[in-house]
Amino acid sequence: MTTRTARRTLHVTGAAVAALLVLSACSSSGSGSSASGPAKVSGTVTVFAAASLQESFTALGKEFEKAHPGTEVDFSFGGSDTLAASITSGAPADVFAAASTRTMTIVTDAKDNASAPVTFARNQLEIATLPGNPDKVASLEDLTKSGLKVVLCDKTVPCGAAAQKALDASGLKLTPVSYEQDVKSALTKVELKEADAAVVYKTDVRAAGDKVEGVDFPESADAVNDYPITLLKDSRNAEAAKAFVALVRSAEGRRTLTEAGFLKP
Structure with missing residues (x-):
């Protein structure tokens, strides 16, 4: 009886150990799956x-x-x-x-x-003028008219580099009243009527709504950023x-x- 009981106990213990190993493996697998899943964004x-x-x-x-x-x-x-x-x-x-x-x-x-x-x-460039385009700006060349106050982005800024590329391609020389450090600053000059026109992006002209008027120019197609x-x-x-x-x-x-x-x- 003692030997039989011992064997039975050993058998039960072995089964229990096996069951624990299976549970452990499942738990480990589940944990690994969770760890490899997408982390919560916060x-x-x-x-x-x-x-x-x-x-x-x-x-x-x-x-x-x-x-x-x-x-x-x-x-x-x-x-x-x-x-x-x-x-x-x-x-x-x-x-x-x-x-x-x-x-x-x-x-x-x-x-x-x-x-x-x-x-x-x-993004593509566009000329922003005062509402109603009182100076009748119809082209990039028109920006070189005497007395017209034009603003450009600085040449180190992408919108300024693109504008300079368009001017160079057209063989035009333009001396702006100021160079601005970003496109929003250039557009603001026109919105505040501190400038008659600025070369900015189409997206900025659209965002400004009726504060400015946009004028397309063909040379902008060669200076897309x-x-x-x-x-x-x-x-x-x-x-x-x-x-x-x-x-x-x-x-x-x-x-x-x-x-x-x-x-x-």
């Missing part, structure tokens, strides 16, 4: 973006926060070159969206700061940053950008 996403993206990105930021309760998108809008310099100097940011590939290269070339950027939109976006490698909130970039590149993001006047990449 916290703040800091986005550095070109000034011309202000309206469309602000709208996308609200959609992002709505889709991911507990998140906040913190934007810094400005001239792409200024933003790039801030990033390379150590300013904390998770995402960078530039108005040209040249300014994006400033960041990607500096200590391998970013993952491979992707073009998500394009690509807009790249990238996740910065020192991001403090990589999961949320990836989710924001995904939204920008999604069908919803493209629709928002198209409605703002951006061209498809």
Whole structure:
């Protein structure tokens, strides 16, 4: 009886151990599956973006926060070159969206700061005049008229570089009353009637509504800027940053950008 009882006990114990091993394996497998699944998006996403993206990105930021309760998108809008310099100097940011590939290269070339950027939109220039176009501006050449106060973006800024490219292609020389550090500043000069015209983006003319009037010019087709976006490698909130970039590149993001006047990449 003693031996039989011992064997029975050993058999039961062995079965129990086997059962525990199976449960442990299942538990481990479940844990591993959870760990490899998508992490919950939360916290703040800091986005550095070109000034011309202000309206469309602000709208996308609200959609992002709505889709991911507990998140906040913190934007810094400005001239792409200024933003790039801030990033390379150590300013904390998770995402960078530039108005040209040249300014994006400033960041990607500096200590391998970013993952491979992707073009998500394009933008074309337009002349912004006072409402009603009282100076009858009909072409890029008209901006060279004597007495006309014209504002351009600085040549180091993407909108300024594009404007200079269009002027060079036309063989035109233009001396503006001021060079501005971003496209919004250039447009504001016209809105405040401190200038008669400015060369800005189509998207900015559209965003300004009836505060200005837009004039197309054919040379702008040769100076279209690509807009790249990238996740910065020192991001403090990589999961949320990836989710924001995904939204920008999604069908919803493209629709928002198209409605703002951006061209498809």
